[in-house]
Amino acid sequence: MIVEALKRVTSGIAVGGVWTFVVLSILKFNHIEATVSDIWISMLGSLIIGIYFGLSSFIFEVDNWSHLKTTAIHFSLSIAVYFIIAFSAEWVPFTPFAIITSALIWILIYILVWTGWFIYFKKIEASLNEEVRKKK
Numbered sequence: 001m002i003v004e005a006l007k008r009v010t011s012g013i014a015v016g017g018v019w020t021f022v023v024l025s026i027l028k029f030n031h032i033e034a035t036v037s038d039i040w041i042s043m044l045g046s047l048i049i050g051i052y053f054g055l056s057s058f059i060f061e062v063d064n065w066s067h068l069k070t071t072a073i074h075f076s077l078s079i080a081v082y083f084i085i086a087f088s089a090e091w092v093p094f095t096p097f098a099i100i101t102s103a104l105i106w107i108l109i110y111i112l113v114w115t116g117w118f119i120y121f122k123k124i125e126a127s128l129n130e131e132v133r134k135k136k
Contacts (some may be wrong), residue, residue, distance in 0.1 A: 005055060010052025011076040047088035052081045075110060082106055 020043045027034055059074045083102075086092040092102045 005058075006052035007059060009051050010054075012052065013047055014050070015053070016043075016048070016050025019050070020046045022040035041089050042091070045085040045091065048084065049085055053078070071114065078110065079103070079106060 023046075024039070025044065026032075048120055056077060060070050062070060067071075082105050082133075083099075083129070086102065087094060
């Protein structure tokens with residue numbers, strides 16, 4: 001369990017690092033200046049979110065919970081963690097319009113990622129079922 005958690009933390013840090021690089025690249029190519037302090041806090045936020053998502057995947061491995069329950073818990077925790085980091089790192093201003101816009105974008109991204117994983121696992125399920133049918 002500890003080894004798996006470390007693997008997921010490492011993967012989360014890697015994803016957070018990649019997102020940080022993407023954002024820094026956008027800043028660089030658009031000639032937008034940022035202070036080291038701003039970059040540091042944003043990178044810390046990205047890494048924390050990456051670690052969270054790496055570890056939160058354990059939620060989907062609770063066998064006695066339904067898919068709806070695991071998704072609802074994961075979604076609720078994820079949006080809460082996102083907004084805590086987003087407000088702390090000042091990614092999202094604390095205004096109603098910014099909060100609503102950010103929430104809608106976040107929900108859209110969550111739905112797209114969730115749908116991608118759902119389709120992927122449905123294909124895996126179909127492949128495994130086909131292998132079982134062949135062995136009968």
